Amino acid sequence: MIKPLYPCLWFDGNAKEAADYYCSIFKSSKITAENPMVVTFELNGFKFMGLNGGPQYQFSPATSFVVECDKQEEIDYYWEMLGAGGVYNKCGWLDDKFGMSWQVVPAVLPKLMSDPDKAPRVIEAFMQMSKFDIAALEGA
Structure with missing residues (x-):
């Protein structure tokens, strides 16, 4: 079975805050899993991962x-x-x-x-x- 692709978004320690923000904007959205390193969420049925990666990348x-x-x-x-x-x-x-x-x-x-x-x-x-x-x- 082919699994769908999804983006991993690198945040500076605020991935959960960002996921909450995006889920509040897109009505058909939800957080599906979270831990201190990553949060996975869906926006209008599309999966995303937010990574608490640090300040190295913007x-x-x-x-x-x-x-x-x-x-x-x-x-x-x-x-x-x-x-x-x-x-x-x-x-x-x-x-x-x-x-x-x-x-x-x-x-x-x-x-x-x-x-x-x-x-x-x-x-x-x-x-x-x-x-x-x-x-x-x-x-x-």
């Missing part, structure tokens, strides 16, 4: 998690919840208070980008945005 935007949203209300929710205490960037990217990078994006974006006539205007619009605005993208 997260970078080279790895990010994408939250695809159908409605503006979802974008607003995840943008505010994940970004609280962190840093808001351009084009739907943010770094949460633990330094993890997230992309909060509208599910309709690939469709808008596949229209060769509309794509340049959509790109121009979202390059000016921090948090995505679905109505503005659809109107571009």
